[in-house]
Amino acid sequence: MRLLLINPNTSASMTEKAAIAARAVAASGTEIIAATSRMGPASIEGYYDGALAVPGLLSELRERRTTGYDGAIIACFDDTGLEAARALCDVPILGLCESAVATAGFLAQRFTVVTTLERSRVLIDNLIQRYGMGGRAKVRASDIAVLELEDAASGAIGKLRAEIERALEEDGAEAIVLGCAGMTDLARELQEIYGVPVIDGVAAAVKQAEALVSLGLSTSKRGSYASPLPKPFSGAMSNFAAKHVPTLT
Amino acid sequence: MRLLLINPNTSASMTEKAAIAARAVAASGTEIIAATSRMGPASIEGYYDGALAVPGLLSELRERRTTGYDGAIIACFDDTGLEAARALCDVPILGLCESAVATAGFLAQRFTVVTTLERSRVLIDNLIQRYGMGGRAKVRASDIAVLELEDAASGAIGKLRAEIERALEEDGAEAIVLGCAGMTDLARELQEIYGVPVIDGVAAAVKQAEALVSLGLSTSKRGSYASPLPKPFSGAMSNFAAKHVPTLT
Amino acid sequence: MRLLLINPNTSASMTEKAAIAARAVAASGTEIIAATSRMGPASIEGYYDGALAVPGLLSELRERRTTGYDGAIIACFDDTGLEAARALCDVPILGLCESAVATAGFLAQRFTVVTTLERSRVLIDNLIQRYGMGGRAKVRASDIAVLELEDAASGAIGKLRAEIERALEEDGAEAIVLGCAGMTDLARELQEIYGVPVIDGVAAAVKQAEALVSLGLSTSKRGSYASPLPKPFSGAMSNFAAKHVPTLT
Amino acid sequence: MRLLLINPNTSASMTEKAAIAARAVAASGTEIIAATSRMGPASIEGYYDGALAVPGLLSELRERRTTGYDGAIIACFDDTGLEAARALCDVPILGLCESAVATAGFLAQRFTVVTTLERSRVLIDNLIQRYGMGGRAKVRASDIAVLELEDAASGAIGKLRAEIERALEEDGAEAIVLGCAGMTDLARELQEIYGVPVIDGVAAAVKQAEALVSLGLSTSKRGSYASPLPKPFSGAMSNFAAKHVPTLT
Amino acid sequence: MRLLLINPNTSASMTEKAAIAARAVAASGTEIIAATSRMGPASIEGYYDGALAVPGLLSELRERRTTGYDGAIIACFDDTGLEAARALCDVPILGLCESAVATAGFLAQRFTVVTTLERSRVLIDNLIQRYGMGGRAKVRASDIAVLELEDAASGAIGKLRAEIERALEEDGAEAIVLGCAGMTDLARELQEIYGVPVIDGVAAAVKQAEALVSLGLSTSKRGSYASPLPKPFSGAMSNFAAKHVPTLT
Amino acid sequence: MRLLLINPNTSASMTEKAAIAARAVAASGTEIIAATSRMGPASIEGYYDGALAVPGLLSELRERRTTGYDGAIIACFDDTGLEAARALCDVPILGLCESAVATAGFLAQRFTVVTTLERSRVLIDNLIQRYGMGGRAKVRASDIAVLELEDAASGAIGKLRAEIERALEEDGAEAIVLGCAGMTDLARELQEIYGVPVIDGVAAAVKQAEALVSLGLSTSKRGSYASPLPKPFSGAMSNFAAKHVPTLT
Known part of the structure; x- marks a missing residue:
């Protein structure tokens, strides 16, 4: 294949x-x-x-x-x-979004997508409503530019982790979806840290x-x-x- | 302006x-x-x-x-x-779609959009759901190619009228929205024929x-x-x- | 006309x-x-x-x-x-409400209506759900009596501005709708202050x-x-x- | 009491x-x-x-x-x-409407309200959406004027029964709600005829x-x-x- | 009976x-x-x-x-x-849930269900969406085990009251539904304390x-x-x- | 695995x-x-x-x-x-249902589930609403008892095919989901006959x-x-x- x-x-x-x-x-x-x-x-x-x-x-x-x-x-x-x-x-x-939220839906009843910039937040929220997950998923922006994810010194990962923590605490998220293709390498590690499913769209x-x-x-x-x-x-x-x-x- | x-x-x-x-x-x-x-x-x-x-x-x-x-x-x-x-x-x-359905919403509580090809029907229905009119509006295709609307001999207008009549009868439509920019010249006449508001997106x-x-x-x-x-x-x-x-x- | x-x-x-x-x-x-x-x-x-x-x-x-x-x-x-x-x-x-939220919908994907008293908040929220904007708009009350808006000394404008600021910060509002006919004279000035569209229902x-x-x-x-x-x-x-x-x- | x-x-x-x-x-x-x-x-x-x-x-x-x-x-x-x-x-x-649809909801997962005139159909459908039953209930008009229900010779009951039969056949209705206070005397008899719950709003x-x-x-x-x-x-x-x-x- | x-x-x-x-x-x-x-x-x-x-x-x-x-x-x-x-x-x-939320719906346009454990929160929220109250009701967990409600020394009532207060303040709740059969004896007293309808599912x-x-x-x-x-x-x-x-x- | x-x-x-x-x-x-x-x-x-x-x-x-x-x-x-x-x-x-409808969602924007008995139709429709596909999928019953699917002489396949044909014609279905585990052996053949994706839940x-x-x-x-x-x-x-x-x- x-x-x-x-x-x-x-x-x-x-x-x-x-x-x-x-x-x-x-x-x-x-x-x-x-x-x-x-x-x-x-x-x-x-x-x-x-x-x-x-x-x-x-x-x-x-x-x-x-x-x-x-x-x-x-x-x-x-x-x-x-x-x-x-x-x-x-x-x-x-x-990636459609695949990731369908996957998350098999694992959790409520979950949060954490994406990069505020300008993408509503765009993704609209996708999620269209995919039928509007009642189950929230979207949060972590104020990271996409290309900052390529730069270890950018502080991007700290911002992402802070937003995941807010999702767990404030949203009652049962799983996390990483809302950018540039975050794909972080899923495994974040899953271990937070003990909830962390879904990467590429995978x-x-x-x-x-x-x-x-x-x-x-x-x-x-x-x-x-x-x-x-x-x-x-x-x-x-x-x-x-x-x-x-x-x- | x-x-x-x-x-x-x-x-x-x-x-x-x-x-x-x-x-x-x-x-x-x-x-x-x-x-x-x-x-x-x-x-x-x-x-x-x-x-x-x-x-x-x-x-x-x-x-x-x-x-x-x-x-x-x-x-x-x-x-x-x-x-x-x-x-x-x-x-x-x-x-045009967003303008037309907002306009229709001021005139009627239930209405039907009549568009051209079946392949556009779901696309427009998705727009309408996103614009918040999913509970008020239906979409029908009348099996007309867009460029047929430019050709008086194509029979397009007959198909369009037949679909409008089904909308009035079967959907209980209180108004009709013409779902293609190529239908813009027909609105006035159809409104007179059917006695309900007929909304053209260009106007x-x-x-x-x-x-x-x-x-x-x-x-x-x-x-x-x-x-x-x-x-x-x-x-x-x-x-x-x-x-x-x-x-x- | x-x-x-x-x-x-x-x-x-x-x-x-x-x-x-x-x-x-x-x-x-x-x-x-x-x-x-x-x-x-x-x-x-x-x-x-x-x-x-x-x-x-x-x-x-x-x-x-x-x-x-x-x-x-x-x-x-x-x-x-x-x-x-x-x-x-x-x-x-x-x-006014139907006109204002339809207008806001052409300018912003998410917006907040700021109204007067808490007793009107749910009433307006019900209107907005019916007009199909429930997924896009929030409603906030600013604890102002309608007739206080006629009285410059009432502090009403300060309460209104505080609520608009909360809408921008907490709701991610992309535009503001003024939810009372008595606020109609404030739209222009608030739009300049906050740099987002501020929609008045009368206009x-x-x-x-x-x-x-x-x-x-x-x-x-x-x-x-x-x-x-x-x-x-x-x-x-x-x-x-x-x-x-x-x-x- | x-x-x-x-x-x-x-x-x-x-x-x-x-x-x-x-x-x-x-x-x-x-x-x-x-x-x-x-x-x-x-x-x-x-x-x-x-x-x-x-x-x-x-x-x-x-x-x-x-x-x-x-x-x-x-x-x-x-x-x-x-x-x-x-x-x-x-x-x-x-x-009556709110009481009747709440009652119907305890007895059936899908039901149909049969009302009088077409002009009341959308009005009641809007109520039902607001009461949260929009996904479970349909509304049908039977083309009866309210005061015809007071007149045994009006043929109103025949129209009502025909519409109930369409609801059972076409909607898969599991129960029927009578959508007019003037139908209150018919509920018992219709329930016996059709073998499904027939709910009267007054009761x-x-x-x-x-x-x-x-x-x-x-x-x-x-x-x-x-x-x-x-x-x-x-x-x-x-x-x-x-x-x-x-x-x- | x-x-x-x-x-x-x-x-x-x-x-x-x-x-x-x-x-x-x-x-x-x-x-x-x-x-x-x-x-x-x-x-x-x-x-x-x-x-x-x-x-x-x-x-x-x-x-x-x-x-x-x-x-x-x-x-x-x-x-x-x-x-x-x-x-x-x-x-x-x-x-109990279906009865209680239908009852609350006659008394208030927005209300909050306060239940016991976080694991029951989404379960009840799903029920409420299905009963059509998703746009009107929120669900909160108060971190009480069901059997703690049988034990006056457990501190359960204090937790419950704190959560009701958050519902009134943060949700704008107009009524409270007690989301556990074990809370049935508390409804009257809580209604007097808070001055809003408090609905018990058993009753x-x-x-x-x-x-x-x-x-x-x-x-x-x-x-x-x-x-x-x-x-x-x-x-x-x-x-x-x-x-x-x-x-x- | x-x-x-x-x-x-x-x-x-x-x-x-x-x-x-x-x-x-x-x-x-x-x-x-x-x-x-x-x-x-x-x-x-x-x-x-x-x-x-x-x-x-x-x-x-x-x-x-x-x-x-x-x-x-x-x-x-x-x-x-x-x-x-x-x-x-x-x-x-x-x-099976959750897997099949998620799979169908990657292939088609509108689809129909064809199940066995009328008594299962609403049950599955409720699942589909909960999985967020209520706006995209319809459910039809084909009046087949589950165990009839085990009996070649029962006429079950003819009923199933008739219902699929209605789904294509009346619902505008872009794909078909087989709504019973007992239909799993029929998917390939039906897909070839009808030229649309036919999804089996087991697979x-x-x-x-x-x-x-x-x-x-x-x-x-x-x-x-x-x-x-x-x-x-x-x-x-x-x-x-x-x-x-x-x-x-």
């Missing part, structure tokens, strides 16, 4: 970190193909960055179909471009992708994820007109 | 139709500046088209700031790129934009619509790195 | 304040006809006052139809008698009324706002039996 | 029918004091009628306190004036009132039902200014 | 306390038959205890049918086994059972509470195969 | 069918240990059967800990005893269990799934008093 792990931002160091996390949990027969978007922002912090990351993400999904993959993971907790990617491809596409998404592929399940092409209709595209998007990415057989 | 009416698809004929509708309802002091995206799909039918329309939309918003506008309307019923545009700009940004959005501008209100820059943070962008998106579009003063 | 601005309480000083606010934002062709109810409580604080204000409100709507108006605004943030007025009249009827309702009238839209007469059926009325209500208020033509 | 059963419309025949239903289920120590409003519409069909019925209702509640009652029932399925009455009085106040409200009174529980005076504040009232409402109706001791 | 009050835990002292509370509020013609489960845990604290209490509860319901009862109350605030009991029996079955359930029985209403046997189908049972459950408990006639 | 697959009903033929389905999708290193409850009903149809199946289920979970398992699956679509099992055990516990739960175990995640022991407190148990339940089932190390 070949899983494409696409980082929709253009920071190769974050791709590398996510790839390490993904390979650490992948089954023995799973190959993780890590890819970094070549078009868009260096990090995704809010709606503007997210929107401009999508064409680069879709481009990778389309171009890499020739070498083949059985499923793909969008390595950003904002689930950037998730619906568009599902419409484009036949193979299963997983987002969760790898297992969900493996599950769907091995079950022979793929994105529905009936209704809202129907394959794109053929039509002209203009300007820098003109090479996007081709049809959807079929399942390899 | 100058309002930018951006068609996020690249079909100039649809821009023209929307501009006519906008100018027909604009106040005497309002100038409608119609713009067609130069980058992206010829029509927006589903998530894939929508995602690829956003950079072209944001590009118009940025480039036209030098000539100035006081508010902008995204002329697609899917509210394509609405959050990203709000994060980018200080001036008010209106979407609704023009009035909401005028309202916000004249009240001196603008998009909040605190929280989820905070202005984009400066950061590097790569590839075809590299010219998007500049910061947000300030309010003209 | 003639808009009737009815204060459903009997305090002419509040009518005057609301009329000033309304005229300050009305379009050049809009005439604001201010009216004070002649029957009911001097201020509306809670359900009892609200219920007893409705006949006076409906009476004004009926009696003034001979001189004509194209739309009406009920100048109380509790949206007192809004549904009954919509059933009575063909012309658009706007409430919002004027623009919504102008929008609906200029779009040729009116209250649906199908379903829950159908015109009153002719029937006998007894006692002090016996002069209310006449049928609904038709749109002027 | 003395329970005041107030018919908020002015039709004495409906009061009589409701009183018979109330006395049929009242406990041996319960006295039902039937009262007909002397001010307002002859029947309540929609928001306009409802609003104009409230002062008459509140007037009865106030005037009859001298002779005393321990609880009161508002004998209209629209729960006309329920919050205002609760604010006015210390004693428990029950509405349900009597038992809820008895329950609250015998438990020594009364309306909370903290928060949204706090007693009216003393203030001037004008016009025909000027005699309403007095404070709330205290519990008899 | 004979009401079976079953304590689903095996602590006879708690049964006794609940029986005293039940008899204190029962109508003159109501006989309370108190029963203690003979199979299961000594107290119910969380899902595991609750699940293992159900067969003992169902067993009592079945065995006691020969001596007859007209309705039954499950004397645990977790509403342990409520749906299974309703499927088993024709007579009305009441739970509320007795009155609801009396109401349903006297109205001739019983659990719907159509749909989700249909009587058990005959089928083989194995092991210690083999004596449970008999069909449902019919209404006495 | 050793996964315990417990059939909570006592029909060994259904266990065998579920075990075949589980082994067909299990990863190469996963051992499926199939177990049939020895205590309770032969099939689970409604709340009564479900409640009486739980002690047998918990008994298996406890007794088999000596031979060890890393996770467990409760092989009934009603998620019978799921919370109690999670409180008992440290290892992950998966239910979905196996992959979710593998995912959680391989990620080192386990049920939270903080809050609502905290391990049972030590306490006396009486009667046939007296051997249940021991504490929770620890994770094997």
Whole structure:
């Protein structure tokens, strides 16, 4: 099984970190193909960055179909471009937020997502409401810039831990979800410290992708994820007109 | 007051139709500046088209700031790129769906949105749930391709009318919202035929934009619509790195 | 365009304040006809006052139809008698709360309504849930009596500002809605102080009324706002039996 | 125990029918004091009628306190004036809709309310959403005018039965709630015919009132039902200014 | 009227306390038959205890049918086994939580349930969401073990009072629901201290059972509470195969 | 990895069918240990059967800990005893409904669960609301008794297919979830016939269990799934008093 792990931002160091996390949990027969978007922002912090990351993400999904993959993971907790990617491809596409909160739901009845900046808090809260977890999950921002997570001297981990502690105390959180792909290396350690499940979206998404592929399940092409209709595209998007990415057989 | 009416698809004929509708309802002091995206799909039918329309939309918003506008309307019923545009700009940004359902809410307690293709139905239903109208509004698809609305011989209007009649009979609809920018020229006539309010998103959005501008209100820059943070962008998106579009003063 | 601005309480000083606010934002062709109810409580604080204000409100709507108006605004943030007025009249009827929260929804994803007394807090929270903003808006009471807002020496403004500050800090509010018609003169100044949109219901309702009238839209007469059926009325209500208020033509 | 059963419309025949239903289920120590409003519409069909019925209702509640009652029932399925009455009085106040759906909730997980006119359908559906039963209950209109229920030759019962049959078949209803005070005499017979619980609001409200009174529980005076504040009232409402109706001791 | 009050835990002292509370509020013609489960845990604290209490509860319901009862109350605030009991029996079955929150809903628009241990908090919150009170009620744990309530020296009452005070201050609670059958003797006193309605589930359930029985209403046997189908049972459950408990006639 | 697959009903033929389905999708290193409850009903149809199946289920979970398992699956679509099992055990516990609807949520925005009897429809609908999928999923009953699925001549498959066709046509379903463990052998074939994802709960739960175990995640022991407190148990339940089932190390 070949899983494409696409980082929709253009920071190769974050791709590398996510790839390490993904390979650490992948089954023995799973190959993780890590890819970094070549078009868009260096990090995704809010709606503007997210929107401009999508064409680069879709481009990778389309171009890499020739070498083949059985499923793909969008390595950003904002689930950037998730619906568009599902419409484009036949193979299963997983987002980190959707995978992580579904996973948390099997382990705890109430949990808290701890993300980076305040500007992402409501964005993630909206995702969670849409995924049906609005009555079970809270979202907290810890005032960390995404790229600070790459810098051990930034104090980011201290801020993250303080916010987790507030979640346990004030929210009655039974589990913690790490709300940024850049936190993926911290999950194990934080789980040991706090004695509650700590869920990393990258790891969760790898297992969900493996599950769907091995079950022979793929994105529905009936209704809202129907394959794109053929039509002209203009300007820098003109090479996007081709049809959807079929399942390899 | 100058309002930018951006068609996020690249079909100039649809821009023209929307501009006519906008100018027909604009106040005497309002100038409608119609713009067609130069980058992206010829029509927006589903998530894939929508995602690829956003950079072209944001590009118009940025480039036209030098000539100035006081508010902008995204002329697609899917509210394509609405959050990203709000994060980018200080001036008010209106979407058709959000404007139309808020308007309908002042006139009726239960109403139905009639859109084009089945693939857009759930997308719009998700918007409506997010805008808080899930308990009051239903969405129906009438099996019309967006560009068929440009072709009088397509039978599109007959399909649309049949679906409106089902909404009145089966949903107990008290008003009808037309769920596609391409239907904007039909609202008046349908309202006369059926004797219930028929709301067109283009007209609704023009009035909401005028309202916000004249009240001196603008998009909040605190929280989820905070202005984009400066950061590097790569590839075809590299010219998007500049910061947000300030309010003209 | 003639808009009737009815204060459903009997305090002419509040009518005057609301009329000033309304005229300050009305379009050049809009005439604001201010009216004070002649029957009911001097201020509306809670359900009892609200219920007893409705006949006076409906009476004004009926009696003034001979001189004509194209739309009406009920100048109380509790949206007192809004549904009954919509059933009575063909012309658009706007409430302050409904108008203000719809307006806030175009500018911010999360916002807080700051009202006067604790007894009004749940009443407004119920309105907001019904208008579909329950997941996006909080309501706070600032422990001010409505008529204290008329008295500069009452300390009311200090209490209001303290509550706004708590909303920004504790709720993560991206915008503030002023939850009483008596606060209408404070919106501009508070917006400058806090740097977030501050929405006043009177101003919002004027623009919504102008929008609906200029779009040729009116209250649906199908379903829950159908015109009153002719029937006998007894006692002090016996002069209310006449049928609904038709749109002027 | 003395329970005041107030018919908020002015039709004495409906009061009589409701009183018979109330006395049929009242406990041996319960006295039902039937009262007909002397001010307002002859029947309540929609928001306009409802609003104009409230002062008459509140007037009865106030005037009859001298002779005393321990609880009161508002004998209209629209729960006309329920919050205002609760604010006015210390004693428990029950509405038919609230009582009936709470009762139905103990007997069935899904049920349908069958009411009279289409114009009341959404009004009742809004009540049900507010009472928290929106996910469990549907509302259907059977196209019967309220006063047709007083006329055996009107065909009203046939329409009502047809609608109940649709509720059982199409909604999977496990119980039926009769959505009009004028249907109170039909509950027993319909229950026998259809073999599912058929709940009448008058009977349900009597038992809820008895329950609250015998438990020594009364309306909370903290928060949204706090007693009216003393203030001037004008016009025909000027005699309403007095404070709330205290519990008899 | 004979009401079976079953304590689903095996602590006879708690049964006794609940029986005293039940008899204190029962109508003159109501006989309370108190029963203690003979199979299961000594107290119910969380899902595991609750699940293992159900067969003992169902067993009592079945065995006691020969001596007859007209309705039954499950004397645990977790509403342990409520749906299974309703499927088993024709007579009305009441739970404490469902009865108490329905009762509170007639008296207050916002209220707080104060329960014992943190492990029961989310369980009760889930019940409340399901009963439709999620938008109106909060749940708080006061860190009291159930059996501490039997021990005056445990400090349990002090903890309970502190939590009620937080509910009044921080939640804006208009009423308090006591969230454990073991608190039934405290309601009256706490109501006097705090001046808001304090609702005890045992008392509320007795009155609801009396109401349903006297109205001739019983659990719907159509749909989700249909009587058990005959089928083989194995092991210690083999004596449970008999069909449902019919209404006495 | 050793996964315990417990059939909570006592029909060994259904266990065998579920075990075949589980082994067909299990990863190469996963051992499926199939177990049939020895205590309770032969099939689970409604709340009564479900409640009486739980002690047998918990008994298996406890007794088999000596031979060890890393996770467990409760092989009934009603998620019978799921919370109690999670409180008992440290290892992950998966239910079929929760696993299947989470899986469907990755593939489709709207889907329909097709179950057996009408009496299970509302039960499953309640689960789905609680799992947050109420706005996305419908439930349909196909009027099949569970054990009919074991009998090729029963016509059960024809009924099931007819209901799936209604789901596609009337609900706009984008995917189908099979709502009974006894349908597990039909998923592949139905998926080929209808061209939409068809999700079987047994297969979905196996992959979710593998995912959680391989990620080192386990049920939270903080809050609502905290391990049972030590306490006396009486009667046939007296051997249940021991504490929770620890994770094997």
